[in-house]
Amino acid sequence: MAEQGKPGIAVIGAGLAGGIVARDLAAAGRRVHIVEKSRGAGGRMATRRTPEGLSFDHGAQFFRAHGPDFGAEIAAWAARGLAAPWGADGRFVGAPAMNVPVKALVAGLPLAVGSAVGAITGAPGRWELTLADGGRLGPVAAVLVTAPAPQAATLLAPVAPALAEAAGGVRYAPCLALMLAYPPDALADAPVPAQRPDHGAIAWMAEEASKPGRATGAPRRIVVHATPAWSRAHLEETPEAIAQALLAEAAPLLAASAAPLHAVAHRWRYALVEEPVGRACLWDAESGLGAAGDWCLGGRVEAAYDSGRALARAVLGEASR
Known part of the structure; x- marks a missing residue:
């Protein structure tokens, strides 16, 4: 008290x-x-x-512990059902x-x-x-x-x-994020795995359903993060222009058979600490x-x-x- x-x-x-x-x-x-x-x-x-009931983890994609203090905190979160492991290398995400x-x-x-x-x-x-x-x-x-x-x-x-x-x-690199939702049969992989493609514009892609505790039904939700260089080049554009340009970069990697039902960008101006x-x-x-x-x-x-x-x-x- x-x-x-x-x-x-x-x-x-x-x-x-x-x-x-x-x-x-x-x-x-x-x-x-x-x-x-x-x-x-x-x-x-x-x-x-979103008002339609969609959810996207559009910021930090995961966390992991390098030291014992944060490791103990993550373990306490996991014990309470607030976090769960995701993939390899000690990655965790908040749950749900x-x-x-x-x-x-x-x-x-x-x-x-x-x-x-x-x-x-x-x-x-x-x-x-x-x-x-x-x-x-x-x-x-x-x-x-x-x-x-x-x-x-x-x-x-x-x-x-x-x-x-x-x-x-302090110096930062920005990150432009794109939240996409597709019809259930528009993507070949189920779910699209988390990946860091070797790409000049795309730094990260992952499907929400690949994370523990997330809804797996339609529509299928993808988060895309742009590289720092691409983000800097497009940082001051309108959200609509950012979404259109980043979708054009991500579309060949996703190989979707239909247009997205939802494509909204978010500007993280202070995303990655460089100094x-x-x-x-x-x-x-x-x-x-x-x-x-x-x-x-x-x-x-x-x-x-x-x-x-x-x-x-x-x-x-x-x-x-």
Whole structure:
């Protein structure tokens, strides 16, 4: 139970890093408030659902553990039915959707979705968040930003220039994603296996039904990710133009006998971390401001997890002193 005498902590972002730091702080008795600009928790461990009932894991395609800490977390998720192995090489996916583990992390915690943060204002010990819709959150003792590095840098620049400078040095490669749905007999392979084709435009393709816990009925759903180079070249085009161009690249690989029933693109502007901060997290104990994300350590799901845990330890370590 949260200790009512302790000031609250605001966490900006409900992806894996934000979910982990919020869970760990709440478990230690801190009052946590999570603010997320999108419609739900997950971040790039994302699942898109359409009005027609289709679902696509259009962000991170899988996760695996390189270290024991994340390995233990995955095992705990699997024991609860929140994750399941997928294929070889230690790959796991959320079950029955990629965003399920993150949703479980923040379950029961105060979470405001659809709330973009416009600014951090106030002073140490009494920070406030100004929301894009005109609302406010605070005062809180600390603000922890787990948004992508460029967005974190923008928020932190007026109140923590040194942290903003560190976040501002991060470099990303974008990724354009395409969500396709086909009639059941339009594709020869059943299901289309996960693959990294040797192709100038296509970096990844997989059929949703190949993952554990996914619906296997019609229509057949495919996620395509473009290469960084192709994504950069087409990044500023309209979603409709991106979908048309990426479908033209993917169609020969899929060899579909019919046109897709659904073809929608998504722009991941901050997808693949190419140049991280090189530290587990950013934390300024004097101001009570910090940041975490995969961009602190490197472009893996595990990096987001490790960074979130590191930031929670930093905050709690300071509090204990």
